[in-house]
Amino acid sequence: MLTPARSLALHAESGKELPRVEAFDALYGLGCRPRHGEVVMIAGRSGTQKSGFALYWAAMMNLPTLYFSADMSAFTASSRLASMATGDSTEMVEAGMAAGGRHREGYLAALAHLSITFSFGSPITWKQIDEEMEAYIELWDAYPAVLVFDNLMDFDGAESDYTEQMAVMSGLTELARATGATVIVLHHASDKSWEAKSDPWAPPSRDQVKGGLSEKPELSLSVALDPNSHEYRVAVIKQRMGPCDPTAKRYASMRCHPEVTRFSKLERIVPAATPARPWSPTDALMK
Template sequence: MLTPGRSLSLHAESGRELPRVPDLQPLYDMGVRPRHGEVVMVAGRSGTQKSGFALWWVAQMGLPTLYFSADMSPFTASSRIASMFLGEPTESIEVRMLSGGQARREALDAIESVPITFAFGQLDWPSVDQELEAYVELWDSYPQVVVYDNLMDFEGAEADYTVQMNVMSNATAFARETGATTILLHHASDKSWDAKAAPFDPPGRNEVKGGLSEKPELSLSVALDPNTLAYKIACIKQRMGPSDPTARRYAVMRAEPDLTRFHAR
């Protein structure tokens, strides 16, 4: 057991703000303060660049990250990072890698210092434990950020609420034990009235599947307008700051999906 003072002293470091990304200033202006050690959910409908946004965010923060991907292939994930830093579409990255020589070397150099370690394949807790052990063996420390892409890809979680809650519980326990920021990507309904009436606006908290957006300390809802490439981010849950569960108030950025880049407008 801990007194309030002892608990504050022990956990003050883990509760500090995550490194600020300049292009996320519209989100910070809304009072959103992502913090070390929090469980963060990024939810959105299909095709809203959830994976791209999460990959861009952790790459921009520059913190040691373990990224579990059941949604992207190894080439897609790595080429997106190269695309992000070289400012070239993934097709150009593929040409570089196949052509070899200096062009290939430039692509590899662009991502050499990016502190992201990927784990691909099926998501289940025995596999997660093995990957974490391998990460600690490789780097002699826990990752500062862990990304699960995405929650519904965990074994048995696609339609089983109990399994989904188990994923949330285990992710939260890991964050508490290690102080690692844990980012979970999750789906929102494509069949709700709001999804049909305003498909390019962020979904409200009631549209996130399983009601799971209520569990993390911070839940962000995202949407992409494919016509204007406006990228909208709403804070639908924030334990230590303002939020809007309806997602009617949102920050607006500009997306470059071909380059996996997001910019303040």
């Protein structure tokens, strides 16, 4: 049992803001403040670079991270990180690793500074999580600062069962509380709603997130990708300690570079002003 003052003293450090990522400046401009120890959901429709967004976020923060991937293969995840670090496409990374020699050594060296550990396998089970956490603690003598689960519907029994999905979310919340880690979980939004068909490149609103599960985390982000302009849109549809917009009409925009799994600030092109026409004597006659 804790008094309010003692609770604040014990947990003030765990609730501090996560390191900021430069490419996400527009998102921070909306008042979004992801914090240590929170459960964060990234929700979006199929094909909206949810995994790429989570992977880039984790890599740019470069906090000790344990990433559970049931949605990406081991090669896809590692080649995306190599692309991110070097600016080479995944095809170039694949060719370079196959060629060996200095190309292989270069890609491996580019990944050496990252603090991300992966666990692959589908479905994700609680036994797997326990074993991986034990191995991580044995290796580093500490809990990871960030836990990423890609994604919620890849948990054992949670493919379509709402009750099981709610149980998973409760378990992830308990995991965040027990370890102090930030838990990032990816989830799907409906592809069959009227909004998905009429405006497919807009971030889905809170009520389009499958199972209504975006209400459980402290922070829920809704993402969408315009495949034509590569504009990446991120809305804050739930934030316990800050502003949010459940309709997702207000969103931050950034540039997505899917070929290298990178994100950058969206530079808006402002049309140049039309130069004034020089005055001529005929202007006086036209008045």
